[in-house]
Amino acid sequence: MLLELNPLITPNIGLIAWTGLIFILLVLILGKFVWPTITKALADRERSIEEALKAAEAARMAKTDLENEIEKIRQEGRVEREQMMKETRQVASKMEEDAREKATEEYNRILDDAKREIDSQKQNAMADVKNQVSKLSLQIAEKLVKEQLANETAQKQLVETYLSDIKVN
Protein backbone atom coordinates (compact mmCIF):
# COMPACT_ATOMS: atom_id res chain seq x y z
CA MET A 1 0.00 0.00 0.00
CA LEU A 2 1.10 3.49 -0.78
CA LEU A 3 0.49 4.68 2.77
CA GLU A 4 2.93 2.15 4.16
CA LEU A 5 5.57 2.75 1.56
CA ASN A 6 6.18 6.37 2.38
CA PRO A 7 7.27 7.09 5.96
CA LEU A 8 6.28 10.75 5.37
CA ILE A 9 2.58 9.89 5.44
CA THR A 10 2.65 7.01 7.89
CA PRO A 11 1.42 8.27 11.24
CA ASN A 12 3.32 6.92 14.21
CA ILE A 13 1.24 5.74 17.15
CA GLY A 14 3.70 7.17 19.68
CA LEU A 15 3.61 10.65 18.19
CA ILE A 16 -0.20 10.53 18.03
CA ALA A 17 -0.33 9.58 21.71
CA TRP A 18 2.15 12.28 22.75
CA THR A 19 0.49 14.97 20.62
CA GLY A 20 -2.92 14.07 22.03
CA LEU A 21 -1.66 13.98 25.61
CA ILE A 22 0.35 17.22 25.41
CA PHE A 23 -2.33 19.11 23.51
CA ILE A 24 -5.19 18.02 25.78
CA LEU A 25 -3.12 18.91 28.85
CA LEU A 26 -2.42 22.31 27.31
CA VAL A 27 -6.12 22.84 26.57
CA LEU A 28 -6.98 21.94 30.17
CA ILE A 29 -4.25 24.03 31.82
CA LEU A 30 -4.54 27.08 29.58
CA GLY A 31 -8.33 26.75 29.52
CA LYS A 32 -8.44 26.77 33.29
CA PHE A 33 -5.80 29.30 34.29
CA VAL A 34 -4.90 31.47 31.32
CA TRP A 35 -7.61 32.07 28.73
CA PRO A 36 -10.46 32.85 31.17
CA THR A 37 -8.29 35.47 32.90
CA ILE A 38 -7.38 37.10 29.60
CA THR A 39 -10.85 37.02 28.02
CA LYS A 40 -12.42 38.30 31.22
CA ALA A 41 -9.86 41.12 31.53
CA LEU A 42 -10.43 42.04 27.87
CA ALA A 43 -14.21 42.04 28.26
CA ASP A 44 -13.97 44.06 31.47
CA ARG A 45 -11.71 46.60 29.86
CA GLU A 46 -13.92 46.90 26.81
CA ARG A 47 -16.91 47.41 29.05
CA SER A 48 -15.12 50.04 31.12
CA ILE A 49 -13.99 51.85 27.96
CA GLU A 50 -17.53 51.78 26.62
CA GLU A 51 -18.86 53.10 29.90
CA ALA A 52 -16.21 55.81 29.99
CA LEU A 53 -17.15 56.83 26.45
CA LYS A 54 -20.82 56.91 27.40
CA ALA A 55 -20.03 58.95 30.51
CA ALA A 56 -17.95 61.36 28.43
CA GLU A 57 -20.81 61.71 25.96
CA ALA A 58 -23.25 62.31 28.79
CA ALA A 59 -20.88 64.86 30.32
CA ARG A 60 -20.57 66.56 26.96
CA MET A 61 -24.34 66.66 26.62
CA ALA A 62 -24.68 67.99 30.16
CA LYS A 63 -22.08 70.64 29.40
CA THR A 64 -23.98 71.69 26.27
CA ASP A 65 -27.20 71.77 28.26
CA LEU A 66 -25.53 73.85 30.92
CA GLU A 67 -24.10 76.21 28.36
CA ASN A 68 -27.53 76.61 26.80
CA GLU A 69 -28.97 77.23 30.24
CA ILE A 70 -26.31 79.83 30.97
CA GLU A 71 -26.94 81.51 27.65
CA LYS A 72 -30.67 81.50 28.35
CA ILE A 73 -30.18 82.98 31.79
CA ARG A 74 -27.83 85.58 30.38
CA GLN A 75 -30.35 86.47 27.71
CA GLU A 76 -33.09 86.75 30.29
CA GLY A 77 -30.86 88.91 32.45
CA ARG A 78 -30.13 91.16 29.51
CA VAL A 79 -33.83 91.54 28.73
CA GLU A 80 -34.63 92.16 32.37
CA ARG A 81 -31.86 94.69 32.69
CA GLU A 82 -33.09 96.55 29.65
CA GLN A 83 -36.60 96.46 31.03
CA MET A 84 -35.38 97.78 34.34
CA MET A 85 -33.33 100.48 32.71
CA LYS A 86 -36.30 101.50 30.67
CA GLU A 87 -38.54 101.63 33.71
CA THR A 88 -35.94 103.53 35.68
CA ARG A 89 -35.56 105.99 32.90
CA GLN A 90 -39.30 106.44 32.79
CA VAL A 91 -39.50 106.88 36.56
CA ALA A 92 -36.61 109.29 36.49
CA SER A 93 -38.09 111.43 33.77
CA LYS A 94 -41.44 111.39 35.53
CA MET A 95 -39.81 112.42 38.77
CA GLU A 96 -37.92 115.15 36.99
CA GLU A 97 -41.11 116.41 35.42
CA ASP A 98 -42.93 116.31 38.71
CA ALA A 99 -40.15 118.18 40.38
CA ARG A 100 -40.11 120.75 37.65
CA GLU A 101 -43.85 121.18 37.91
CA LYS A 102 -43.68 121.45 41.64
CA ALA A 103 -40.86 123.95 41.44
CA THR A 104 -42.74 126.05 38.91
CA GLU A 105 -45.77 126.02 41.12
CA GLU A 106 -43.75 127.04 44.15
CA TYR A 107 -42.02 129.70 42.13
CA ASN A 108 -45.30 131.08 40.95
CA ARG A 109 -46.69 130.98 44.46
CA ILE A 110 -43.65 132.80 45.87
CA LEU A 111 -43.82 135.28 43.04
CA ASP A 112 -47.50 135.93 43.74
CA ASP A 113 -46.85 136.33 47.42
CA ALA A 114 -44.05 138.71 46.69
CA LYS A 115 -46.18 140.72 44.33
CA ARG A 116 -48.95 140.91 46.84
CA GLU A 117 -46.51 141.91 49.56
CA ILE A 118 -44.97 144.51 47.29
CA ASP A 119 -48.41 145.85 46.41
CA SER A 120 -49.48 146.12 49.97
CA GLN A 121 -46.17 147.72 50.91
CA LYS A 122 -46.61 150.11 48.00
CA GLN A 123 -50.13 150.94 49.11
CA ASN A 124 -48.93 151.54 52.64
CA ALA A 125 -46.03 153.59 51.41
CA MET A 126 -48.29 155.58 49.10
CA ALA A 127 -50.78 156.22 51.89
CA ASP A 128 -47.94 157.25 54.10
CA VAL A 129 -46.52 159.53 51.42
CA LYS A 130 -49.96 161.00 50.79
CA ASN A 131 -50.38 161.69 54.47
CA GLN A 132 -46.98 163.29 54.67
CA VAL A 133 -47.56 165.26 51.50
CA SER A 134 -50.97 166.45 52.71
CA LYS A 135 -49.52 167.38 56.06
CA LEU A 136 -46.63 169.17 54.41
CA SER A 137 -49.01 170.84 51.96
CA LEU A 138 -51.15 172.01 54.79
CA GLN A 139 -48.13 173.28 56.64
CA ILE A 140 -46.87 175.02 53.51
CA ALA A 141 -50.27 176.36 52.76
CA GLU A 142 -50.58 177.52 56.36
CA LYS A 143 -47.22 179.25 56.11
CA LEU A 144 -48.11 180.76 52.73
CA VAL A 145 -51.46 181.83 53.88
CA LYS A 146 -49.96 183.30 57.08
CA GLU A 147 -47.35 185.16 55.05
CA GLN A 148 -49.70 186.45 52.33
CA LEU A 149 -52.40 187.46 54.68
CA ALA A 150 -50.13 189.37 56.90
CA ASN A 151 -51.03 192.73 55.24
CA GLU A 152 -54.42 194.19 54.62
CA THR A 153 -54.14 194.53 50.90
CA ALA A 154 -53.43 190.90 50.37
CA GLN A 155 -56.45 189.93 52.48
CA LYS A 156 -58.70 192.19 50.50
CA GLN A 157 -57.41 190.99 47.17
CA LEU A 158 -58.15 187.44 48.20
CA VAL A 159 -61.59 188.20 49.22
CA GLU A 160 -62.12 189.87 45.97
CA THR A 161 -60.81 186.98 44.04
CA TYR A 162 -63.20 184.63 45.80
CA LEU A 163 -65.96 187.01 45.21
CA SER A 164 -65.17 187.24 41.55
CA ASP A 165 -65.24 183.48 41.28
CA ILE A 166 -68.56 183.35 42.92
CA LYS A 167 -69.87 185.97 40.50
CA VAL A 168 -68.81 183.93 37.52
CA ASN A 169 -70.82 180.96 38.87
Added chain:
Amino acid sequence: MKNNILLSIKFNLYSRVALLSVLFSFFLLTTATASGGDDKPFNITEMINHHILDAHEWHFYTTTDEAGKEHHVSLPLPIILYTEGEPAVFLSSEFHHAENGIVTKGSYNYKLSHEHIQVVDAQGNVQSDIHPMDFSITKNVTSMMLASFLLLIVGFSIAGAYKKREGKAPKGMQSFFEPIIVFLRDDLAIPNIGEHKYKKYFPYLLTLFFFIWFNNLLGLIPTGANTSGNIAFTMTLAVLTLIITNVSGNKHYWKHVFAMPGVPIPLLLIMIPVELIGIITKPAALMIRLFANITAGHTIILALIGIIFIFKNAILGVPIVPFVFLMMCLELFVALLQAYIFTLLTALFIGQAVADDHH
Protein backbone atom coordinates in the same frame (compact mmCIF):
# COMPACT_ATOMS: atom_id res chain seq x y z
CA MET B 1 -16.89 7.56 -4.82
CA LYS B 2 -14.82 7.49 -1.65
CA ASN B 3 -11.68 7.11 -3.71
CA ASN B 4 -12.59 10.13 -5.79
CA ILE B 5 -13.02 12.27 -2.73
CA LEU B 6 -9.84 11.04 -1.16
CA LEU B 7 -8.02 11.69 -4.42
CA SER B 8 -9.29 15.23 -4.53
CA ILE B 9 -8.10 15.80 -0.98
CA LYS B 10 -4.71 14.46 -1.80
CA PHE B 11 -4.40 16.52 -4.93
CA ASN B 12 -2.93 19.42 -3.04
CA LEU B 13 -0.32 17.18 -1.51
CA TYR B 14 0.40 15.26 -4.67
CA SER B 15 0.89 18.32 -6.81
CA ARG B 16 3.46 19.57 -4.35
CA VAL B 17 5.15 16.20 -4.04
CA ALA B 18 5.23 15.85 -7.84
CA LEU B 19 6.78 19.26 -8.25
CA LEU B 20 9.35 18.51 -5.61
CA SER B 21 10.22 15.12 -7.06
CA VAL B 22 10.90 16.75 -10.43
CA LEU B 23 13.19 19.13 -8.60
CA PHE B 24 14.85 16.27 -6.76
CA SER B 25 15.48 14.19 -9.84
CA PHE B 26 17.15 17.19 -11.42
CA PHE B 27 19.35 17.54 -8.37
CA LEU B 28 20.15 13.85 -8.34
CA LEU B 29 21.13 13.92 -12.00
CA THR B 30 23.47 16.82 -11.42
CA THR B 31 24.87 15.07 -8.35
CA ALA B 32 25.77 12.09 -10.46
CA THR B 33 27.77 14.23 -12.89
CA ALA B 34 29.22 16.69 -10.42
CA SER B 35 30.49 14.34 -7.71
CA GLY B 36 32.52 11.93 -9.65
CA GLY B 37 35.30 12.11 -7.07
CA ASP B 38 36.28 9.71 -4.30
CA ASP B 39 33.90 11.21 -1.69
CA LYS B 40 30.67 9.56 -0.75
CA PRO B 41 28.07 11.08 -3.10
CA PHE B 42 25.73 13.58 -1.47
CA ASN B 43 22.21 12.17 -1.43
CA ILE B 44 19.77 15.05 -1.23
CA THR B 45 16.69 12.84 -0.85
CA GLU B 46 18.26 11.17 2.16
CA MET B 47 19.28 14.52 3.60
CA ILE B 48 15.82 16.02 3.20
CA ASN B 49 14.07 12.93 4.53
CA HIS B 50 16.42 12.88 7.48
CA HIS B 51 15.45 16.46 8.34
CA ILE B 52 11.74 16.10 7.70
CA LEU B 53 11.06 12.76 9.36
CA ASP B 54 10.96 12.14 13.06
CA ALA B 55 14.09 10.85 14.82
CA HIS B 56 14.94 9.11 18.07
CA GLU B 57 17.73 11.55 18.82
CA TRP B 58 18.20 15.27 18.24
CA HIS B 59 21.01 15.50 15.72
CA PHE B 60 22.89 18.80 15.55
CA TYR B 61 25.90 18.31 13.29
CA THR B 62 28.45 15.76 12.09
CA THR B 63 32.22 16.07 11.97
CA THR B 64 34.65 13.90 10.05
CA ASP B 65 38.06 13.15 11.55
CA GLU B 66 41.36 12.53 9.70
CA ALA B 67 40.61 8.84 9.35
CA GLY B 68 37.39 9.70 7.54
CA LYS B 69 35.23 8.51 10.42
CA GLU B 70 32.04 10.46 11.05
CA HIS B 71 31.18 11.75 14.52
CA HIS B 72 27.57 12.71 15.12
CA VAL B 73 26.88 15.39 17.69
CA SER B 74 23.37 14.80 18.93
CA LEU B 75 21.18 14.85 22.01
CA PRO B 76 20.10 11.32 22.99
CA LEU B 77 16.39 11.02 23.70
CA PRO B 78 14.47 8.43 25.74
CA ILE B 79 13.13 5.38 23.95
CA ILE B 80 9.90 4.02 25.39
CA LEU B 81 8.69 0.72 23.95
CA TYR B 82 5.79 -1.52 24.69
CA THR B 83 6.23 -4.95 23.15
CA GLU B 84 3.65 -7.66 23.69
CA GLY B 85 2.79 -6.29 27.13
CA GLU B 86 6.41 -5.70 28.10
CA PRO B 87 7.64 -2.11 28.55
CA ALA B 88 11.23 -1.08 27.84
CA VAL B 89 12.80 2.31 28.54
CA PHE B 90 16.34 3.34 27.59
CA LEU B 91 18.28 6.17 25.96
CA SER B 92 18.68 6.29 22.19
CA SER B 93 22.48 6.54 22.59
CA GLU B 94 22.50 2.86 23.65
CA PHE B 95 21.90 1.91 20.03
CA HIS B 96 25.19 3.53 19.01
CA HIS B 97 27.17 2.07 21.87
CA ALA B 98 25.79 -1.48 21.60
CA GLU B 99 27.46 -4.13 19.48
CA ASN B 100 25.85 -4.36 16.01
CA GLY B 101 23.40 -1.76 17.22
CA ILE B 102 21.33 -4.38 19.02
CA VAL B 103 19.98 -3.43 22.45
CA THR B 104 18.61 -6.17 24.65
CA LYS B 105 15.90 -5.20 27.14
CA GLY B 106 13.83 -7.79 28.95
CA SER B 107 13.10 -10.70 26.66
CA TYR B 108 13.51 -8.78 23.39
CA ASN B 109 16.37 -7.44 21.27
CA TYR B 110 15.81 -4.10 19.60
CA LYS B 111 17.44 -2.59 16.56
CA LEU B 112 17.06 0.90 15.09
CA SER B 113 16.69 0.76 11.32
CA HIS B 114 15.96 4.02 9.51
CA GLU B 115 14.39 5.50 12.65
CA HIS B 116 12.16 2.45 12.88
CA ILE B 117 12.59 0.20 15.92
CA GLN B 118 12.43 -3.48 15.09
CA VAL B 119 12.53 -6.58 17.23
CA VAL B 120 15.39 -8.84 16.14
CA ASP B 121 16.81 -12.13 17.26
CA ALA B 122 20.36 -12.50 18.59
CA GLN B 123 21.79 -12.71 15.07
CA GLY B 124 20.10 -9.47 14.02
CA ASN B 125 17.37 -11.03 11.87
CA VAL B 126 14.15 -9.04 11.95
CA GLN B 127 11.25 -10.79 13.69
CA SER B 128 8.51 -9.32 11.55
CA ASP B 129 5.70 -10.97 13.53
CA ILE B 130 6.45 -8.91 16.67
CA HIS B 131 5.58 -5.21 16.46
CA PRO B 132 6.88 -3.06 19.28
CA MET B 133 4.70 -0.02 20.06
CA ASP B 134 6.99 2.97 19.97
CA PHE B 135 6.05 5.66 22.51
CA SER B 136 9.54 7.20 22.50
CA ILE B 137 10.05 10.83 23.28
CA THR B 138 11.32 11.53 19.80
CA LYS B 139 12.74 14.73 18.36
CA ASN B 140 9.21 15.83 17.41
CA VAL B 141 7.85 15.11 20.87
CA THR B 142 10.74 17.01 22.46
CA SER B 143 10.16 19.97 20.17
CA MET B 144 6.43 19.81 20.92
CA MET B 145 7.15 19.80 24.65
CA LEU B 146 9.43 22.78 24.19
CA ALA B 147 6.73 24.63 22.25
CA SER B 148 4.14 23.76 24.91
CA PHE B 149 6.49 24.90 27.65
CA LEU B 150 7.02 28.21 25.82
CA LEU B 151 3.27 28.55 25.33
CA LEU B 152 2.69 27.93 29.05
CA ILE B 153 5.31 30.54 29.98
CA VAL B 154 3.81 33.07 27.56
CA GLY B 155 0.26 32.24 28.63
CA PHE B 156 0.88 32.50 32.36
CA SER B 157 3.00 35.60 31.98
CA ILE B 158 0.36 37.49 30.01
CA ALA B 159 -2.46 36.20 32.22
CA GLY B 160 -0.44 37.51 35.17
CA ALA B 161 0.02 40.83 33.41
CA TYR B 162 -3.76 41.11 32.95
CA LYS B 163 -4.26 40.43 36.66
CA LYS B 164 -1.51 42.78 37.81
CA ARG B 165 -2.31 45.63 35.42
CA GLU B 166 -6.08 45.29 35.68
CA GLY B 167 -7.94 47.87 33.63
CA LYS B 168 -4.71 49.34 32.26
CA ALA B 169 -3.39 49.42 28.71
CA PRO B 170 -1.44 46.29 27.66
CA LYS B 171 2.34 46.37 27.87
CA GLY B 172 5.23 44.35 26.42
CA MET B 173 4.39 40.73 25.53
CA GLN B 174 0.79 41.39 26.53
CA SER B 175 0.42 44.05 23.84
CA PHE B 176 1.89 41.68 21.26
CA PHE B 177 -0.56 38.86 22.00
CA GLU B 178 -3.63 40.94 22.81
CA PRO B 179 -4.45 41.97 19.20
CA ILE B 180 -4.07 38.34 18.14
CA ILE B 181 -6.45 37.13 20.84
CA VAL B 182 -8.92 39.94 20.08
CA PHE B 183 -8.68 39.17 16.36
CA LEU B 184 -9.32 35.46 16.97
CA ARG B 185 -12.33 36.37 19.09
CA ASP B 186 -13.88 39.06 16.89
CA ASP B 187 -12.97 37.81 13.43
CA LEU B 188 -12.72 34.07 13.85
CA ALA B 189 -14.74 32.67 16.74
CA ILE B 190 -17.72 35.06 16.86
CA PRO B 191 -18.48 35.25 13.10
CA ASN B 192 -18.20 31.46 12.67
CA ILE B 193 -19.74 30.10 15.85
CA GLY B 194 -21.96 32.96 16.93
CA GLU B 195 -22.03 35.59 19.65
CA HIS B 196 -23.69 33.34 22.23
CA LYS B 197 -22.11 29.96 21.58
CA TYR B 198 -18.49 30.87 20.91
CA LYS B 199 -17.47 31.17 24.58
CA LYS B 200 -17.58 27.44 25.18
CA TYR B 201 -15.16 26.72 22.31
CA PHE B 202 -12.95 29.80 22.46
CA PRO B 203 -10.35 28.42 24.94
CA TYR B 204 -9.95 25.35 22.74
CA LEU B 205 -9.56 27.47 19.60
CA LEU B 206 -7.01 29.73 21.28
CA THR B 207 -4.97 26.77 22.48
CA LEU B 208 -5.18 25.16 19.04
CA PHE B 209 -4.03 28.31 17.26
CA PHE B 210 -1.08 29.01 19.54
CA PHE B 211 -0.08 25.34 19.75
CA ILE B 212 0.13 25.04 15.96
CA TRP B 213 1.77 28.44 15.55
CA PHE B 214 4.43 27.80 18.20
CA ASN B 215 5.22 24.37 16.75
CA ASN B 216 5.41 25.84 13.23
CA LEU B 217 7.82 28.52 14.45
CA LEU B 218 10.03 26.09 16.38
CA GLY B 219 10.23 23.96 13.24
CA LEU B 220 11.71 26.89 11.33
CA ILE B 221 14.73 27.15 13.60
CA PRO B 222 17.67 25.38 11.90
CA THR B 223 18.14 21.84 13.29
CA GLY B 224 14.58 22.14 14.58
CA ALA B 225 12.04 19.37 14.27
CA ASN B 226 9.32 19.19 11.65
CA THR B 227 6.67 18.59 14.31
CA SER B 228 3.71 20.38 12.78
CA GLY B 229 4.64 18.91 9.37
CA ASN B 230 4.28 15.41 10.74
CA ILE B 231 1.15 13.57 9.69
CA ALA B 232 0.66 12.09 13.18
CA PHE B 233 0.60 15.56 14.70
CA THR B 234 -1.87 17.01 12.20
CA MET B 235 -3.97 13.85 12.33
CA THR B 236 -4.35 14.07 16.11
CA LEU B 237 -5.49 17.69 15.93
CA ALA B 238 -7.83 16.93 13.02
CA VAL B 239 -9.36 13.99 14.90
CA LEU B 240 -9.96 16.26 17.91
CA THR B 241 -11.73 18.71 15.58
CA LEU B 242 -13.78 15.79 14.23
CA ILE B 243 -14.75 14.68 17.74
CA ILE B 244 -15.62 18.18 18.97
CA THR B 245 -17.64 18.95 15.86
CA ASN B 246 -19.73 15.79 16.04
CA VAL B 247 -20.15 15.81 19.80
CA SER B 248 -21.44 19.40 19.64
CA GLY B 249 -23.66 18.67 16.62
CA ASN B 250 -27.26 19.65 17.35
CA LYS B 251 -30.40 18.15 15.80
CA HIS B 252 -30.20 20.48 12.78
CA TYR B 253 -26.69 19.24 12.06
CA TRP B 254 -27.72 15.59 12.17
CA LYS B 255 -30.86 16.36 10.21
CA HIS B 256 -28.65 17.78 7.47
CA VAL B 257 -26.59 14.59 7.51
CA PHE B 258 -29.40 12.03 7.57
CA ALA B 259 -32.41 13.88 6.19
CA MET B 260 -31.31 16.87 4.19
CA PRO B 261 -34.39 19.13 4.06
CA GLY B 262 -35.93 19.40 0.60
CA VAL B 263 -34.16 16.35 -0.80
CA PRO B 264 -36.40 13.55 -2.17
CA ILE B 265 -36.11 10.23 -0.31
CA PRO B 266 -34.51 8.24 -3.17
CA LEU B 267 -31.79 10.87 -3.42
CA LEU B 268 -31.12 10.54 0.29
CA LEU B 269 -29.71 7.09 -0.44
CA ILE B 270 -26.87 8.89 -2.18
CA MET B 271 -26.78 11.96 0.04
CA ILE B 272 -26.41 10.13 3.34
CA PRO B 273 -23.18 8.34 2.36
CA VAL B 274 -21.87 11.58 0.85
CA GLU B 275 -22.62 13.48 4.04
CA LEU B 276 -21.09 10.74 6.17
CA ILE B 277 -17.93 10.82 4.06
CA GLY B 278 -18.02 14.60 4.38
CA ILE B 279 -17.83 14.28 8.15
CA ILE B 280 -14.48 12.52 7.72
CA THR B 281 -13.11 14.47 4.78
CA LYS B 282 -13.53 17.90 6.36
CA PRO B 283 -11.04 17.20 9.16
CA ALA B 284 -8.97 15.07 6.78
CA ALA B 285 -8.50 18.16 4.62
CA LEU B 286 -7.28 20.00 7.72
CA MET B 287 -4.82 17.22 8.45
CA ILE B 288 -3.37 17.19 4.95
CA ARG B 289 -3.28 20.95 4.51
CA LEU B 290 -1.18 21.62 7.60
CA PHE B 291 1.06 18.60 7.00
CA ALA B 292 1.67 19.41 3.33
CA ASN B 293 2.24 23.13 3.81
CA ILE B 294 4.74 22.80 6.61
CA THR B 295 6.55 19.82 5.10
CA ALA B 296 6.71 21.49 1.70
CA GLY B 297 8.14 24.64 3.23
CA HIS B 298 10.86 22.69 5.01
CA THR B 299 11.54 20.69 1.86
CA ILE B 300 11.97 23.76 -0.33
CA ILE B 301 14.40 25.38 2.08
CA LEU B 302 16.39 22.14 2.44
CA ALA B 303 16.41 21.64 -1.34
CA LEU B 304 17.74 25.15 -1.90
CA ILE B 305 20.45 24.66 0.71
CA GLY B 306 21.10 21.22 -0.82
CA ILE B 307 22.11 22.79 -4.14
CA ILE B 308 25.28 24.09 -2.49
CA PHE B 309 26.20 20.57 -1.36
CA ILE B 310 25.27 18.96 -4.64
CA PHE B 311 27.70 21.16 -6.52
CA LYS B 312 30.17 21.28 -3.59
CA ASN B 313 30.67 24.93 -4.30
CA ALA B 314 30.39 27.56 -1.58
CA ILE B 315 30.09 30.36 -4.16
CA LEU B 316 26.60 29.07 -4.89
CA GLY B 317 25.68 30.34 -1.45
CA VAL B 318 25.73 33.87 -2.86
CA PRO B 319 22.61 33.45 -4.99
CA ILE B 320 21.03 30.78 -2.79
CA VAL B 321 21.21 32.46 0.61
CA PRO B 322 18.96 35.38 -0.44
CA PHE B 323 16.54 32.82 -1.88
CA VAL B 324 16.53 30.87 1.36
CA PHE B 325 16.11 34.11 3.28
CA LEU B 326 13.06 34.93 1.17
CA MET B 327 11.68 31.43 1.67
CA MET B 328 12.23 31.73 5.41
CA CYS B 329 10.27 34.99 5.44
CA LEU B 330 7.52 33.28 3.48
CA GLU B 331 7.58 30.33 5.88
CA LEU B 332 7.28 32.67 8.87
CA PHE B 333 4.11 33.95 7.27
CA VAL B 334 2.94 30.44 6.38
CA ALA B 335 3.50 29.37 10.00
CA LEU B 336 1.00 32.01 11.10
CA LEU B 337 -1.34 31.52 8.18
CA GLN B 338 -1.64 27.74 8.55
CA ALA B 339 -2.27 28.02 12.29
CA TYR B 340 -4.98 30.56 11.44
CA ILE B 341 -6.54 28.42 8.71
CA PHE B 342 -6.62 25.30 10.87
CA THR B 343 -8.28 27.25 13.67
CA LEU B 344 -10.62 29.07 11.30
CA LEU B 345 -11.84 25.86 9.69
CA THR B 346 -12.24 24.18 13.07
CA ALA B 347 -14.36 27.14 14.18
CA LEU B 348 -16.31 26.95 10.92
CA PHE B 349 -17.04 23.22 11.37
CA ILE B 350 -18.08 23.77 14.98
CA GLY B 351 -20.22 26.69 13.84
CA GLN B 352 -21.97 24.48 11.28
CA ALA B 353 -22.58 21.84 13.91
CA VAL B 354 -24.11 24.20 16.46
CA ALA B 355 -25.91 26.55 14.05
CA ASP B 356 -29.62 27.14 14.52
CA ASP B 357 -31.89 26.22 11.66
CA HIS B 358 -32.27 29.18 9.33
CA HIS B 359 -34.18 27.55 6.48
